[in-house]
Amino acid sequence: MKFVEEYRDPELGKKLLERIHRRSHKPARLMEFCGGHTVAIFKHGIRQLLPGNIEMLSGPGCPVCVTASADLDRAIALADLPDVIVTSFGDMVRVPGSRSSLQQIKAEGADVRIVYSVQDALGIARGNPDKSVIFIGIGFETTAPTIAASVLQAEQEGINNYYVLSLHKVCPPIMKALLDLGEVRLDGIVCPGHVSAIIGSYPYQFIPDDYNIACAISGFEPLDILLAVDMLVEQIESGQPKIEIAYRRGVRPEGNVQAIRLMETVFEPAEANWRGIGTVPSSGLQFRPQYEKFDAGKQFDISPGPALEPKGCICGSILRGVSTPLECKLFRKTCTPENPVGPCMVSAEGSCATYYHYGDSHGR
Amino acid sequence: MEDKILLAHGSGGKLSHDLIESFLPDLANPILDRLDDSAVFEASGRLAFTTDSYTVNPIFFPGGDIGRLAVCGTVNDLSMSGAGPLYLSLSFIIEEGLPVAELKNILNSIREAADEAGVKIVTGDTKVVNQGTADKLFINTAGVGILPEGVDISASNARPGDIIIVSGNIGDHGIAVLSQREGLEFKVPVPSDCAPLNRLVAEMLTESSNIHCLRDPTRGGLATTLNDFATQSNIGINLEEDKVPVDKAVLAACELLGFDPLYIANEGKLVAVVAPADAERILDRMKQNKYGNRAAIIGDVVNVHPGQVVMKTSLGASRIVDMPVGELLPRIC
Amino acid sequence: MCLAIPALIKSINGYQAEVDIEGVTREISLQLTPEAEVGDYVLLHTGYAISIIDPAEAEETLKLLRELSEAS
Numbered sequence: 001m002k003f004v005e006e007y008r009d010p011e012l013g014k015k016l017l018e019r020i021h022r023r024s025h026k027p028a029r030l031m032e033f034c035g036g037h038t039v040a041i042f043k044h045g046i047r048q049l050l051p052g053n054i055e056m057l058s059g060p061g062c063p064v065c066v067t068a069s070a071d072l073d074r075a076i077a078l079a080d081l082p083d084v085i086v087t088s089f090g091d092m093v094r095v096p097g098s099r100s101s102l103q104q105i106k107a108e109g110a111d112v113r114i115v116y117s118v119q120d121a122l123g124i125a126r127g128n129p130d131k132s133v134i135f136i137g138i139g140f141e142t143t144a145p146t147i148a149a150s151v152l153q154a155e156q157e158g159i160n161n162y163y164v165l166s167l168h169k170v171c172p173p174i175m176k177a178l179l180d181l182g183e184v185r186l187d188g189i190v191c192p193g194h195v196s197a198i199i200g201s202y203p204y205q206f207i208p209d210d211y212n213i214a215c216a217i218s219g220f221e222p223l224d225i226l227l228a229v230d231m232l233v234e235q236i237e238s239g240q241p242k243i244e245i246a247y248r249r250g251v252r253p254e255g256n257v258q259a260i261r262l263m264e265t266v267f268e269p270a271e272a273n274w275r276g277i278g279t280v281p282s283s284g285l286q287f288r289p290q291y292e293k294f295d296a297g298k299q300f301d302i303s304p305g306p307a308l309e310p311k312g313c314i315c316g317s318i319l320r321g322v323s324t325p326l327e328c329k330l331f332r333k334t335c336t337p338e339n340p341v342g343p344c345m346v347s348a349e350g351s352c353a354t355y356y357h358y359g360d361s362h363g364r
Numbered sequence: 365m366e367d368k369i370l371l372a373h374g375s376g377g378k379l380s381h382d383l384i385e386s387f388l389p390d391l392a393n394p395i396l397d398r399l400d401d402s403a404v405f406e407a408s409g410r411l412a413f414t415t416d417s418y419t420v421n422p423i424f425f426p427g428g429d430i431g432r433l434a435v436c437g438t439v440n441d442l443s444m445s446g447a448g449p450l451y452l453s454l455s456f457i458i459e460e461g462l463p464v465a466e467l468k469n470i471l472n473s474i475r476e477a478a479d480e481a482g483v484k485i486v487t488g489d490t491k492v493v494n495q496g497t498a499d500k501l502f503i504n505t506a507g508v509g510i511l512p513e514g515v516d517i518s519a520s521n522a523r524p525g526d527i528i529i530v531s532g533n534i535g536d537h538g539i540a541v542l543s544q545r546e547g548l549e550f551k552v553p554v555p556s557d558c559a560p561l562n563r564l565v566a567e568m569l570t571e572s573s574n575i576h577c578l579r580d581p582t583r584g585g586l587a588t589t590l591n592d593f594a595t596q597s598n599i600g601i602n603l604e605e606d607k608v609p610v611d612k613a614v615l616a617a618c619e620l621l622g623f624d625p626l627y628i629a630n631e632g633k634l635v636a637v638v639a640p641a642d643a644e645r646i647l648d649r650m651k652q653n654k655y656g657n658r659a660a661i662i663g664d665v666v667n668v669h670p671g672q673v674v675m676k677t678s679l680g681a682s683r684i685v686d687m688p689v690g691e692l693l694p695r696i697c
Numbered sequence: 698m699c700l701a702i703p704a705l706i707k708s709i710n711g712y713q714a715e716v717d718i719e720g721v722t723r724e725i726s727l728q729l730t731p732e733a734e735v736g737d738y739v740l741l742h743t744g745y746a747i748s749i750i751d752p753a754e755a756e757e758t759l760k761l762l763r764e765l766s767e768a769s
Contacts (some may be wrong), residue, residue, distance in 0.1 A: 001616060001719050003703040003738055003750055006759055010678045015766030017679075035697055036699060045681020063697055089743070090622075090693030116548045116621065116694055117744025119726055139696060142699035146745040149728040194699040197740060197748040222679055223762055230765060249755035250701075250740050250748050259729040259747065337689035348622065348695050357686045550723040613720035619702045620718060620741070696743050697699055 003249060007221035016226040021051045024233045028054045029185060031321050033175065034192035035062030035349030036220055042358035044222045050229065057184065058354075060174060060274065060319040061192055063138045063167075064091045064347035068273040070307035071167050072097035075136045077302040078165065079110040084300075085128060086112045087121035088136040095346045098308040102136075118150040125154070125162040134163045134296045142194040144168040144285055145259035148266035151294050163296035166285055169272050171195050172203045173283040179211050184321045188214035188232035190225070193247045198263075200255025201243050208241035219247035266291050275309075275343060276316020313342035318351050325352040332356065369462045374492030383490065390471040391478070395451070395486040403486035405451065410511040412447035414438060418503040423470070426540045427555025430503055431470035433631060435477035436560045437582070438507040443565040444578045444634065446517040447509030449481060454488040455504040460495045470501070481560035483507075514573060521576035522597035524667035527643035529636045531564065531650055532557070532658035534586050535614040538628035538692075543617070548694060550620065554613050559632030564653045571649040574639035581635055587626040587685050589635050590663075590673045600669035603685060604676050607662045622695035627688040637665060701742035703750055706735050716741060 032038055038058045041047055047056055060066050076097050079086040086102065093102045093114060106112035111131075115121050118135055125133035137147045147164055154162045171192065179186070191204055196217045207213050214235035218228030228246040235241050245251050263285070272284025287295040312330050317323040325331045325344070335341040337353055344350035372379040388397070395403045416437050423430040435452065442449040454474070458467070478485055533554075540556040542548055561580065568575060577597070581589040586608070594601045610625045618625050632655060638646050643661060650656030673685040704716035704725070712728050716739070723744070727733050730746040739746035 001612065001619070001703065002705075003755055004619075006755075008678060010680065012762050012766050013679045016762065019765055019768065034699075042683060043677070044679050045677045045683050046679070048681045049679060089696045091695045091697055093693055094690065113546070114693060116550075116696075117725075119744050120546075120549075139699065142701070142742055142747060143696065145729055145747075146726075146743055149726065149745065153728070192699070194701045194740065194742060194747065197701070227758070227762060227765075246758075248758055249750050249752075252748075252751075256729060256748055258731060262729065347697070349697050358683045550721055553720040616702070616719035616721045619700070620721060620723075622700050695700065 004221060007219065007223040009223060013222050013226060016223065016230060017049050020226065020230055020233055023237060024051050024054055026053065026236055028187045028233060028236050029057065030054060030188040030190060030229065030232055031057045031059045031186050032190040033059040033061040033171070034195070035065065035347065037190055037192070037218060037225065038351060038354050039349045040220045040222070040225060042354050046222065046225060054229070057321040058318070058351040059321055060178065060277065061140070061171070062344070062347050062349050063140055063169065064095055065315065065319060065343045065350045066169065066274045066277070067092070067095070067138060067167055067343065068275045068307065069098050069309055070273060070304070073304035073307055074297070074302060075165055076100050076102060076105050077304040078134050078296060078300055079105050079112050081300060081302070083131050084111065085124060085131050085133045086110065086136065087115050087124055087133060088112065089138065090114045091347060092136055092138055095343050096340060098305065118147050122150050122154060122159065122162060125159050129161060132161050132163060134165060137164045137166045137168050140169055140171055140192070140195050141198045141263065144267065145198060145263040148262045151266050151291055152262065154294065163294055163299055165296040166267065166287060168267070168285040169274070169283055170269070170285065171199070174274065174280055175207065177277065177280045177283065178320060179207070179213070181320065186213050187236050188216070190228050190232070191215055191217040193217060193219045193224070193250060196247070196251045196255070198256050198259045201245055201251065201253045204243045208243055212241055214241040215243040217243070217245045217247050217251050219250060276319045310341045315342035315344040318344055325355040328352070367464055369458050369460060369464060369467065369492055371460050371492050371494070374458065374490055380490065387471055390475045391485045393484040393486065395484065403451065405486065407450065407508065407510060412442050412445045412509045412511055413506070414441040415504070415506040416441060419499065420541065421499055422541070422544045423466070423500050425544050425556055426552070428558040429470055429473050430501060431473035432477045432558050434503040434505050435474055435481065435483070436558050436631060438505040439481045439483055439560040439562050440580045442507050442509035443562040444517070444580055445511065446515035446565065446569060446578065447511045448566065449483045449507055449509040449562050451484055451486045451508045452478070453506045454485045456490045457498050457502040457504070458490065458492045459498040459500050460492055462500055477560060481562055512569065515569065517575060517578050519577050519579065519593050519596040522593050522599050522637045522665050523576065524599055524665050525640050526576055526637045526665040527640050527661055528590070528601065528663040528665065529638060529643065529647055529650065529659055530586065530609065530662050531634045531656045533609045533611045533614065534581070534630055534633060535610055535618065535625035535628035537631040538585070539614050539617045542621070548621070550617065552613055552617050554611050557630060557632035559655050561632065561634055561655055564650065564655050565634070567649055567653055568636065568646055572638065572642040572646050574642045575636055575646070576639065577637035579635050581630050581633060583629050584688050585625070585627040585629060586635065587673065588687055590685065591687050593637060594673050595671050598670045600666040600671070601663055601673040602666050602676065603663035603673055606678055607660055609658050609660050623692060626685060627692060699742055701740040701747060703738045704741040706733055706737050706739060709735055714746070
């Protein structure tokens with residue numbers, strides 16, 4: 001695959017690893033913010049191959065993992081309404097809410113359909129004019145503009161049975177909140193590549209400026225990740241943190257201006273509830289007043305019941321980089337992919353699922 | 365004949381009779397033609413016996429349909445124990461309203477697959493159920509075959525040192541079926557690999573009697589089959605990522621949807637665990653068969669990490685290849 | 698966290714485009730990248746092009762990777 005395979009070259013990879021081993025001396029605690037990076041790092045065995053002074057921690061960049069039980073309960077309650085078709089990306093379907101899951105409620109007769117694209121949800125709305133089609137909007141800045149585009153398209157076409165439950169979140173505010181919590185001392189952050197394709201590199205400037213932490217925006221192939229790690233090592237060794245783009249073929253410093261414009265036309269910043277972290281100001285997206293007619297949260301009357309977080313689940317501290325799955329008493333015992341207790345185990349890119357599937361008992 | 369299947373077609377009366385009469389020419393053979401309640405035949409030696417049900421949705425997909433799948437799946441189950449398949453039973457559960465033309469097409473596929481494999485459908489049954497209680501068509505089969513003398517193939521026979529061979533590209537079938545599902549519309553140029561493997565297996569057995577394990581990696585894909593071998597033989601398996609053959613379009617479709625080809629179903633492939641001395645010979649023989657022409661050695665059996673499959677990545681690190689969990693769902697993250 | 702893969706634009710019709718990824722084809726939206734042209738590679742995420750891949754930058758990155766690997 002063009003623009004993919006070249007970045008998987010094992011010979012270049014080995015040489016780059018040798019270089020990192022040669023040049024990295026200071027202890028370097030790096031957080032890979034994005035769940036997709038956690039998966040890629042495990043899949044290619046990168047953790048094992050890095051020198052011992054580099055520690056990689058997973059962060060909260062997993063839209064599924066950070067969706068609060070209360071929000072998932074709302075999605076499930078919507079699916080239970082008559083004449084409603086709930087459409088969702090596959091990622092959310094197995095995640096347990098307080099009492100049920102989208103998959104479970106589908107088995108009980110609710111019309112829940114998995115889509116690859118929000119465009120497919122619009123198509124379902126067009127094809128079922130007598131039903132209300134609600135799309136469960138998860139994802140960060142990579143996905144939110146596509147949802148915004150779908151809303152604008154619905155408005156333009158006069159589709160009046162299409163709604164979105166906006167559970168979207170944005171990255172820079174949560175990164176700041178995490179750093180302000182001060183629970184983990186970080187030396188560098190591997191920044192999310194596709195979020196950055198949308199927002200560019202400027203929004204991360206506060207991290208090296210105010211927190212003295214190295215930043216590198218990384219792609220998802222092994223060489224992309226190793227290049228980002230190399231950049232972080234250089235910044236850490238020289239004591240000169242900054243924000244660098246290792247994924248230059250996909251990310252421009254100014255980002256995708258059109259996508260940002262679409263997102264800001266339909267959505268405005270709002271407080272959001274992050275599982276395991278709590279409410280963080282301006283870290284979520286809500287509909288602007290002129291688009292409220294598409295807001296499933298406002299247009300439907302639901303009472304999802306009290307939200308319950310599963311007992312013993314430490315997803316929260318795993319998402320903040322404070323613990324690893326290996327430190328969880330439930331990991332591999334009562335919490336397994338077949339029987340997940342928390343979202344970090346259900347989500348394909350959740351830390352716990354990743355450690356379980358790819359790592360041995362040392363998480364390496 | 366009506367153009368849609370009605371409940372009456374399953375009730376045993378005239379309509380049932382007409383429907384069956386219309387099937388018969390497709391499947392004709394002396395045993396079936398007697399239309400007795402049981403098929404009666406002679407067989408001696410060690411027999412292999414299998415059963416399976418097919419509920420695939422959609423029932424037509426690029427490269428095949430539920431009928432071809434039913435015949436090939438049953439033939440392959442028998443072949444994986446080393447048996448030469450002989451006779452199949454065929455049982456339909458039809459949802460009221462299925463167009464007769466679709467049923468005819470499926471019967472056609474069944475006949476073609478049975479002819480290719482050299483097996484006969486010798487007994488059958490047809491039921492029609494109310495709309496909504498079956499998804500268009502379910503097929504159940506059973507199959508009987510004969511094991512040649514001295515053949516002992518089992519998932520528990522793998523031994524350290526054995527070589528693992530896959531007969532060709534993985535992931536074709538699962539991706540072909542997925543490409544037809546609502547909400548995932550994409551076109552893949554690679555059809556399902558659905559195929560009967562009995563002749564391939566027979567050729568492999570004439571080449572060597574040291575084939576220890578055979579399995580067709582259907583649901584759950586290659587990863588599941590290898591994990592089954594590792595568990596049942598209580599050995600470890602080392603796999604090399606770079607050696608596993610995958611069509612680049614199938615790989616692209618997997619990347620698009622967030623799937624790992626190791627977990628995607630195959631319906632015309634087999635995995636063999638063989639004695640190291642015979643591996644190259646068996647591989648060469650496989651490559652001469654059209655269903656084995658992309659066969660490759662992908663790993664070996666070891667006496668460490670029993671029960672686990674470990675894969676060496678292209679960077680030289682290793683990672684575990686675990687069993688899949690539940691249904692594979694497309695993801696955006 | 699967001700799966701996006703490079704896809705080649707084969708044809709454009711308004712805001713929709715037909716793309717090819719190693720033989721897999723799909724119709725996608727260019728609403729986020731209306732300036733994309735036939736022959737461009739885009740990063741495809743959930744049926745939308747989120748960014749146009751810059752081949753010059755891609756080559757620069759490869760060059761950088763090779764240089765870093767040679768350096769001692």
